[in-house]
Amino acid sequence: MARPGPRVRGGEPEPAPVRGLQLDRADRGDHPMSDNFYRAFEDRYRGSREVIMERLRAYLPFLEPLVAAYPQGRALDLGCGRGEWLELTSSLGFDAHGVDLDDGMLAACSARGLQAERGDALSALRAAADGSLALVSAFHLVEHIPFDDVRTLIAEARRALVPGGLLVLETPNPENLVVGASTFYSDPSHLRPVPLELLSFAVEYEGFPRRSLMRLQEDPALRGRADVTVADVLRGASPDYSVVGQKDGPAELLAGFDEAFGRHYGIAMHDLASRQEATQARHLEQTHARIAQVDARFPSVLDELEHQRQHIAELRQANHELDKAIHWLDGRLAASDARADAMAQRVIDLLESTSWKVTEPLRAAADRWYRLRAAVREGRVGAAVKRRVLRVVVAGGRVVLRNPAAKRIARRVLRAFPSVEEKLRRAMFQAPVVTMPSAAPPSDISPRTSRMIAALRAAQQEQQSAGRPPRVAEQEQPKA
Known part of the structure; x- marks a missing residue:
């Protein structure tokens, strides 16, 4: 039984990957979508090879000690798709092989020189000899097959793994409510979501004493954020998860994986819910504090309102009195105008009367x-x-x-x-002073008149030099 081809992680179509959406074709080769549909769909929605390769590096803490223990160890990827996992494991030193039923996916692997062949997943796993594989992986396969086949796959993997070998099973995380209720069903070949606890228990039950539950592909911004909203609780949990199981082996070999299995991976919904409750509690506490501040200020506010009310009443009373005064003054002004008009008319009558003129x-x-x-x-x-x-x-x-x-x-x-x-x-x-003309006396006056004019000028100059303005009697020059 082959693993369906492509896996798509991401959210919105074009061009970014669809968060939490895994697209795989059905388990049977004769499925209507066994042509290149999945290759085209994955190329559009899954994301670039660089993005997928970066996401797969989350498994390096498990892969590095494994390749150190088993150099050139054989790795089998069930449903290898475009081959990103084969490329990563090969670059680390594994002898990586993959199987897939999608010819388009196999062509993409061949173009990169990766070892991939057409074949059924369970058939390829059953064909492996006991203790011949260091690594068995199946990305987004278990949600496409009946759960009994999932248990068979886990058991066959344990048989084929070397001591301390690893089994990696990645699948959509129904703990993320948007994934579990919506995006999971975007792939028509999906059967049902597989809960984290169920898959982890199945790996344990089939003989893997050591397991790690890895939540994957969450928004990094949520990892350390204290304030969490209800929307974050609904869609913020890691959209994918993986169960990594390790076959029992020598203690010194297993010790090299202690750090990897001791880590915490991803964000669980209950963690977001707890943070959201803490956020609500903080907001509620802040609200209570503000209410307490309002309560503390309430008496003073009431006093101020009462003071303002009294002031408004006083202003209304003063306005009423002012209106009365204005009304009284208007009456007095009207009466004064009437009296003034009457007096003016009386004056006019008086001035026009005969007695006044006489x-x-x-x-x-x-x-x-x-x-x-x-x-x-x-x-x-x-x-x-x-x-x-x-x-x-x-x-x-x-x-x-x-x-x-x-x-x-x-x-x-x-x-x-x-x-x-x-x-x-x-x-x-x-x-009144008459300033004598500065010009010479006219030639048509008598000599005596000329002498008088000269004497007057001399007297005027003498008075001016004495410090007081001269006052000369006004006279006309006599005619000759």
Whole structure:
């Protein structure tokens, strides 16, 4: 009975391998899929040879001491497929042979110079002499054959193995719930998943005292991660597993395998479940801590809410009072506007009345009387009279200065009254300053006028040099 051909490990189609999916053809050579279907399917979904070779290196802790104990030991791979296992074991020094019923797989092995032939798995194993094989392997075969044939294969392998020889049985891991419930059935030639405990017990029952349960191909990121989700529990367990059994042999030979059989391999679902429970416990503890913090703050929050409620009530009351005040002010403003309008209308009526127009002269006289009385009370009458008199005197003096005859008469009269002349002179000099023209006197004036202009300029310069601004009586140049 031959082992079906290809094995596919991986998850999604194209181009990455399908995690947990093993594709093998049926046990009988006349199966409808015994053509190159599996070769094409495996090439698409299994993954590159480099990826598969890297995965198979997980068995090196068992293979290295075995080839050291049995150099050039004969290895038989049941259902060798594309030959990755044959290539690995040959590179380590084994005399590796394989059997398969798929011509496409055998062609791939021949292209690489690997020893593979067409044949039935159990027939090839039965043909081996007792104690002639150092290694017997069957990758993803046991899920395709009845369990009684699995037991027969294990028993025949024990017979054919040398003392301390190894049996390797790899198969999909139904402990991974996605594999066991879904991807396992992607291969129509699969019969049923084989539980880990059942296959391990069968190897023990058929005479292999030493066994190792290897969980394989799990996501490396899950190995040391503390936080695990429910999705990780469902699909995170190792998608493949292998039972490695060792035939009894000399103690010194078996001691070389102690390290390999003492290791722990892969991730079990119960480990993920325990980590997920621990994750939930941590999250629950954190939640309780946050709830405790909220509980501790709750009284202060209630106090703050009560304070805010009271403050809101006070604001509402203040707003109500403000609305009332605004309403009252609106009423007062409306009443004031009405009174202002009434008073404005009364003023307009008054100004347009006949009595107002008739009494206008009387009001003007009364206004002047009130202003005069206020000026007398404040002492402003004398100064006002003096300013007015001064303006009259200055204006008269200017008129006299323009008239030579009047100016001569005024001089003769003022010589009789020196004090009056001095006062008039001071009054004239206190009149607004008139800056004398800087240009030369006109040529059409009399010599006497020219001399007067020169004298006035000299007096102005003298006053400027003395530190006070001159005030020259304004006069017009007499015409010649």
